[in-house]
Amino acid sequence: MTIDTTDTEPKxxxxxxxxxxxxxxxxxxxxxxxxxxxxIRIQNIELFNEYQLTLNRELGAANTLLLITSSYFVVRAVxxxxxxxxxxxxxxxxxxxxxxxxxxxLKSIEYADKFSAGINLSTNTFYMFYLSLTMFHFLHVxxxxxxxxxxxxxAKAGAYNSQNYTGVESGASYxxxxxxxxxxLFPLVYIIR
Amino acid sequence: xKKVYNIHTIWLLMIVLTLSTYALGKLGYSGVIPVLFLxxxxxxxxxxxxRDFMELKDVSLLWRVIMYGWLWIVCIAIAVTYIISI
Numbered sequence: 491m492t493i494d495t496t497d498t499e500p501k502x503x504x505x506x507x508x509x510x511x512x513x514x515x516x517x518x519x520x521x522x523x524x525x526x527x528x529x530i531r532i533q534n535i536e537l538f539n540e541y542q543l544t545l546n547r548e549l550g551a552a553n554t555l556l557l558i559t560s561s562y563f564v565v566r567a568v569x570x571x572x573x574x575x576x577x578x579x580x581x582x583x584x585x586x587x588x589x590x591x592x593x594x595x596l597k598s599i600e601y602a603d604k605f606s607a608g609i610n611l612s613t614n615t616f617y618m619f620y621l622s623l624t625m626f627h628f629l630h631v632x633x634x635x636x637x638x639x640x641x642x643x644x645a646k647a648g649a650y651n652s653q654n655y656t657g658v659e660s661g662a663s664y665x666x667x668x669x670x671x672x673x674x675l676f677p678l679v680y681i682i683r
Numbered sequence: 684x685k686k687v688y689n690i691h692t693i694w695l696l697m698i699v700l701t702l703s704t705y706a707l708g709k710l711g712y713s714g715v716i717p718v719l720f721l722x723x724x725x726x727x728x729x730x731x732x733x734r735d736f737m738e739l740k741d742v743s744l745l746w747r748v749i750m751y752g753w754l755w756i757v758c759i760a761i762a763v764t765y766i767i768s769i
Contacts, residue, residue: 500743514749521757528764535768539713551705555698558728561736562694568738569690666737673728674757676701677721681708682765 504568505660513667516630520671523626524678527619534615539683541616546603549596550680554672556596557631560589561669564638564662574652576645583642586665590635597628620679627668627675634668637661693735700724718765722758729754 503510531538567582604621611618641661644650650658704724707717733750734740740747 501741503742503746504738510746517750517753521753524757525760525764528761532764532768547705547708551701554701554704558694558697558701561732562690565690565736663737666732669736670729670732670754673732674725674754674761677704677708677725678761681704682718682721682761683713 503663505658505663506656509660509663513663516667517671520627520674523623524674527623527678530615530619537614538616541614541620542680542683545620545680546600547680549600550676553593553596554676556589556593557669557672560586560593561666563589564665568655568658568662571645571650571655571658572652576648576650579650579658580642580645583638583645583661587635587638587642590631590638593631594628594635597624597631601625623675623679627671630668630671634665637664690735693731697728697731700728713769715766715769718769719762722762726754726758729758 563582563586567579567586570576570578570582601621604617609617609621611621638661641650641658644657704721707721730751733747733754737750739750
């Protein structure tokens with residue numbers, strides 16, 4: 491009689507371990523950035539409350555919905571490849587990329603509005619944080635989309651199947667991290683006062 | 684229960700929570716209770732992403748401590764700074 495330990499053994503991290511160390515580093519940087527924002531706000535409460543009202547909450551909320559939905563599409567892509575549905579996996583990744591593109595477009599509209607009003611990093615402390623935090627995140631959305639695009643191309647070339655999908659999981663994990671960061675960033679910068 | 688709690692309903696729940704966050708901002712509420720509600724909402728959404736989207740619910744404790752620990756530390760730190768400034 492043998493004892494089956496497969497149910498009690500913890501699962502490995504999905505995807506490549508290297509992408510997880512990258513994710514942990516990114517989260518550490520964003521986490522420090524968020525806490526610095528909250529601490530600096532204590533000394534500038536009136537300024538932060540006043541200029542927070544100038545932000546476009548509708549676009550911020552729409553962007554949150556887009557990122558959550560794109561994460562959902564990526565989950566569907568991982569499910570599809572686990573079932574060996576390569577074409578479906580690619581289509582779900584394309585859907586996630588479309589949502590990501592929507593995020594970039596809405597964010598660009600927001601930036602265009604602010605820049606045309608003469609707002610920049612040196613306007614005041616609140617805008618310095620708003621622009622640097624959201625632009626830093628914006629760059630991560632672009633990087634996440636490049637990774638997802640590479641995963642889609644590799645999937646199209648036949649690199650993934652139900653036995654080998656580490657690359658899909660790695661790309662998915664990074665994309666979820668981008669979503670996770672925005673989940674904190676949106677209420678912190680746009681809503682909480 | 685398993686049938687109700689799935690990836691589709693998790694996505695819907697996160698959509699609803701996001702809309703509640705937006706509504707609270709639109710109504711202009713401020714103070715300890717709204718701050719705690721908004722951060723609790725972020726905690727729930729972040730927890731769902733870590734648990735179900737990233738699929739970390741069954742990985743070793745170390746990885747879960749790192750991910751949930753990050754989420755809780757950030758939210759608690761934000762809560763403390765906002766509450767002491769109210």
